[in-house]
Amino acid sequence: MSYCSTCDAFFFKDKVVGVVGGSDCAVISALSLSDLAKKVYVVYRRDKLRAEKINIQRLENKKNIEILYNAVPAEILGKGKVEQVKLKIKEKEKLLDLDGIFIEIGSIPYFEFAKDLNLKLDKDNFIIVDDNMQTSHPGVFAAGDVTNQDLKQAVIAAGQGAIAAKNAYDWIISLA
DSSP states (O other), X not given: OBSOHHHHGGGGTTSEEEEEOOSHHHHHHHHHHHTTSSEEEEEOSSSSXXXXXXXXXXXXXXXXXXEETTEEEEEEEOSXXXXXXXXXXXXEEEEEEOSEEEEOSOOOXXXXXXXXTTOOBOTTSXXXXXXXXXXXXXXXXXXXXXXXXSOOOHHHHHHHHHHHHHHHHHHHHHHO
16 A cells, blocks of 8 residues: 555556546556556546546546446455455445555645644645744744645655755754
């Protein structure tokens, strides 16, 4: 099971995988996986994808991608690894044989601590930072998915963490 097709796609070369979700993130993940995997199933709980039209068209044109609408994963089965996913599709159950599954349904970062610190947040409750990862409070830096930066991936968070650490160090040194 993975939450990052960019990170883990190469593990599934010539395998059968599923992507759970219907947004652009899920569709783009399915498209990238389809270049490596033998078969890609897109499992979506509604009857129409929410992705951009051009991405849906690309998805529909891929011969090794199948979209399963009105499908909800109920259980992941396997011994130490993903082997099957039990789906509920309109009151019926279906077992889908998979080598892996990618969860692309989005996430909500924990930001309550930022409110407690009185940090400035944007309308979606992400911490506002500048290019140095400095928050609205001097000496407080933030990085990763809790920030108002556009890209939300582990590799981006790691880079932001390095920037924040370097600037926090410089800030502390400036106090001496």
